[in-house]
Amino acid sequence: MIDVTVAAAGDAASDGDATRDGTASPIRTITLDRPDARNALTVDGLEALETAVDDAEEPVIYLRGAGPAFCAGADLEAVGDLDGDPDRAAAFARLGQRVARTIADSPSIVVAGIDGPARGGGLELALACDVRVGTPDSSYGEPGVSFGLFGAWGGTVRLPRIVGEGAALELGLTGRTIDADEALRVGLLSRIEDEPRTVAEEIAGNADDALRVLKRRLRDDNERATQERREAEAFGRLVNAHAEDVESVLE
Structure with missing residues (x-):
């Protein structure tokens, strides 16, 4: 897959797909894998991410970024390639929205393990996940307003639902970055952990059918x-x- 790598539960080559007692963990690990571009997502990357989530049979998906960032959001070169065409730009936004909906509607529990920056569309994808766990070094922001844009992958819907309208307006209108402690305080994060994957493992230890039903009811x-x-x-x-x-x- 372009820009995205997948390790299914039990894959010998997967990174950390065993529990601490050495047994196979029922977790699909999806890695945003463009570390040189801070894992910014192109059209191909978004489509690959959608496929990776849609194909999951595991009860838990762990979404992470490779290297020092979770995800910088939409690849700005891809946005530049839209040539200012409003129809093409709207289609790009709808693609991002569709991928975020795929994450939110997946029968699997999707845990975002966030280390480093989550910006713009990267934050919006995290918002679509069921649980967001950040490291102490993670940070969050919607900087689009600083260059005349805003997050259009469902963030204007999900952010106020998660952190409240006032905090969402302040974050969106200022474009400022917040650290993990503030993200936890406003409800953007579920936890701060040095190893976010441990939360995915904790969830995966529960009954698969109960996880699916509880997600549907809470969603x-x-x-x-x-x-x-x-x-x-x-x-x-x-x-x-x-x-x-x-x-x-x-x-």
Whole structure:
């Protein structure tokens, strides 16, 4: 794949796909792999990322960047190649939105392991993930306003939902960069860890079907009564499927 590498669970060549006790971890590791360009994404890179997520059969996906950055966002040369054509620019934005939706809608739990900068579209892809874990050296920003643009891969929808409207407006309108501590404080990060993958492993240790159902329910954007009905039905199915597990906890 161009710009993106994939290590499926159990691959001998995968980087860190074993748990600490040496057993295979049910995690697909997807690496944004253009370290010389801070993992900025071209059209080909976005399409490769979409395919890597869409093809996943593992219950957990761990999304990371190669080298000293998570992702600098859209490749500015690719943006320059749009030649100012509004239709082509809108199509590029829709591609980024589609990839972010693929991440958000994946039946797998997608954990972003963020080390170094997550900027613009890179931040927007992280926002689409279910869990965001940053290292102490990670940083975050939507700098597009400084050169007349803004993040258009779904960030204007997801950022205020995650950090609140006030924080989203301030971050977007100033274009400033925040560090990991501030990102945790405003709710952009779930945790700060030296090794973000440990959170993916923690999640992967749980029942696959429960993970899928819980993600669907927490991601459900229907009105409340519909959400509550679906929640009750899903709980009933899981209780039926895991009756013996529940009994073992009670013993």
